[in-house]
Amino acid sequence: MTGAIAPDAGDRGDAPAGFLIELPEYAGPLDLLLALIRDERLDIYDIPIARICAQFVERIHALGLNEAADYLEMAARLLRIKVQLLLPRSEGEDSWDDPRAELVRRLLEYQQIREAVDVLDRLGEDRRNRFARAYLPVAGAPPVAPLAMSLVELFAAVDRVLRVAKTPAVHDVIPRALDVDSAIATVRAVLALRQRAQWSDVLRAQAEPWEVLSTLIALLELARRGELRIFQPRPFAAVEIARESTGEAA
Amino acid sequence: MSPLAKLLEAALFASARPIPTDELAALDPEASPAAVASALDELREHYDTDGHGVELADVGGGWQILTRAEFTETIERAQLAVRPARLSAAALETLAIIAYRQPIGRAEIEEIRGVNVGAVVRGLTERGLIEVTSRGEGIGRPLLYGTTPLFLEHFALRHLDELPRADEFAVALRAEPRPM
Numbered sequence: 001m002t003g004a005i006a007p008d009a010g011d012r013g014d015a016p017a018g019f020l021i022e023l024p025e026y027a028g029p030l031d032l033l034l035a036l037i038r039d040e041r042l043d044i045y046d047i048p049i050a051r052i053c054a055q056f057v058e059r060i061h062a063l064g065l066n067e068a069a070d071y072l073e074m075a076a077r078l079l080r081i082k083v084q085l086l087l088p089r090s091e092g093e094d095s096w097d098d099p100r101a102e103l104v105r106r107l108l109e110y111q112q113i114r115e116a117v118d119v120l121d122r123l124g125e126d127r128r129n130r131f132a133r134a135y136l137p138v139a140g141a142p143p144v145a146p147l148a149m150s151l152v153e154l155f156a157a158v159d160r161v162l163r164v165a166k167t168p169a170v171h172d173v174i175p176r177a178l179d180v181d182s183a184i185a186t187v188r189a190v191l192a193l194r195q196r197a198q199w200s201d202v203l204r205a206q207a208e209p210w211e212v213l214s215t216l217i218a219l220l221e222l223a224r225r226g227e228l229r230i231f232q233p234r235p236f237a238a239v240e241i242a243r244e245s246t247g248e249a250a
Numbered sequence: 251m252s253p254l255a256k257l258l259e260a261a262l263f264a265s266a267r268p269i270p271t272d273e274l275a276a277l278d279p280e281a282s283p284a285a286v287a288s289a290l291d292e293l294r295e296h297y298d299t300d301g302h303g304v305e306l307a308d309v310g311g312g313w314q315i316l317t318r319a320e321f322t323e324t325i326e327r328a329q330l331a332v333r334p335a336r337l338s339a340a341a342l343e344t345l346a347i348i349a350y351r352q353p354i355g356r357a358e359i360e361e362i363r364g365v366n367v368g369a370v371v372r373g374l375t376e377r378g379l380i381e382v383t384s385r386g387e388g389i390g391r392p393l394l395y396g397t398t399p400l401f402l403e404h405f406a407l408r409h410l411d412e413l414p415r416a417d418e419f420a421v422a423l424r425a426e427p428r429p430m
Contacts, residue, residue: 027339027363027365028363028365029365030363030364070365110364112416112419113343113346113350116347116349116413116414116416116419117339117342117343117346119346119413119414120346120413121342123406124336124337124342124404125336126319127405129319130307130316130319131316131317131322131325131331131333132268132314132315133263134331
C-alpha cells in the first residue's frame with residue numbers, strides 16, 4: 001500500500017517495486033516467519049534457524065520483497081542468530097543463553113497480538129454489518145428572504161425614521177475609578193451584623209453605576225477569598241449573600 | 251408491550267447515539283432499575299420473536315436499535331446506507347497492540363509488529379480510533395497512544411475490560427506438536 005521512495009519504481013511492470021511494506025499476504029516479517037513455522041509444523045522453541053532462514057529469503061524473493069527493509073532486517077537477524085549458534089561455547093558453561101530466545105519471545109508476543117486481531121476483526125465486522133438509524137441534524141431556521149423594496153419605498157422609510165428620531169443625545173464618557181475597597185468594607189459591615197443579606201442590603205438605593213460595579217467586584221472578590229457565599233435558592237429567586245463561617249478563621 | 255418498553259423504544263428511535271441504561275432509566279423517574287431492565291428485555295423479545303428487521307443491541311456505551319445483518323448487503327446496494335470502510339490487516343494489528351498495551355509509543359509498536367507503523371498510526375488517529383494520551387519518559391519524550399471512545403463504539407464494546415485478557419489467548423504455537 002505504501003510505496004515510498006522507490007528508486008526503481010516502474011522498472012518492472014508486474015512486480016511491486018520499491019519499499020513495499022504492506023502486503024495482502026503478510027502483515028510483516030514476523031507474520032511471514034510465523035506462517036513458515038506453521039507451514040513447516042516446526043516447534044517454535046526449537047527453530048532450525050538455517051532452514052527457516054533459507055526459506056524466509058526464498059519467500060521474500062518470490063514475493064518481490066527483496067527491497068523491503070523490514071523483511072531484510074529480519075533475514076539479517078536470522079543469519080545473526082545462526083552465527084551465534086555456530087560460535088563455540090566453553091565447556092561446562094551452564095548459563096548459555098539460546099540466541100533464539102529473543103526471537104521466540106517476539107514470535108509469541110506477535111502471535112498473541114494476532115489472536116487479539118482476530119477478536120477485534122470479529123467484533124468490528126459484527127458491528128459494521130448492522131446499521132444504526134441514519135440521523136441528520138435538525139436543519140436550522142431557513143434564511144430570511146432578501147428584502148424586496150423599491151428605491152422610492154426606501155427613501156420614504158428613511159424620511160419616516162428621520163422625522164421620528166430626535167436629536168441624538170451625545171454623552172461625555174468620564175472614566176471613574178471604582179472603589180472596591182470601601183465596597184468590601186460595606187459588605188463586611190453588613191455581614192458582621194447578619195448571617196445573610198441580599199444585593200439591596202449592601203448597596204444604597206439610586207446607586208451610581210460605578211458603585212454597583214464596585215459592589216459586584218467586592219462580592220466576587222470576597223467569595224473568591226471564601227469570606228462569603230453567593231447562591232440562588234431556586235431559579236429566578238433573588239440572589240442571596242451568606243457569611244461563610246469558616247472564612248473568617250482562614 | 252408495556253408503556254415503559256414503548257417509551258424506551260421511542261427514545262431509542264429518536265436518539266442519534268446509543269443510550270446508556272442510566273439515561274434510559276431517567277426517562278421515567280418512577281421506574282426502578284429492574285423495571286427498566288425488564289422493559290429492555292421485553293423490547294428485545296418483541297423484536298426477536300415477532301420477526302422484525304431491526305434488533306435491540308447493547309453496543310459501545312449503551313443501547314441502540316440496529317438493522318439485522320442479513321439485510322446489510324441489500325441496503326448497501328440500494329445506497330440507502332453505507333458501511334464504514336473495513337480496517338486493513340495492518341491497521342487492525344496496530345490497533346490491537348494499542349488496545350492491549352496502552353499507553354504505548356510508536357517505537358514499541360514497531361518492535362512488536364516488526365514493521366514501520368508511522369502511516370498506520372496517522373491513519374488510525376485521523377479516523378479517531380486512537381489518540382495521543384500522554385508522553386513517555388526517555389529520549390525525545392515520545393508520544394504515547396491510547397484508544398478513544400469511538401474505538402469502543404466501532405467494536406461495540408461497553409468497556410475495554412470486555413476484550414478478552416491477553417493471557418486468555420491460547421498461544422497456538424505452544425500447542426503445536428513437535429516435528430516428527
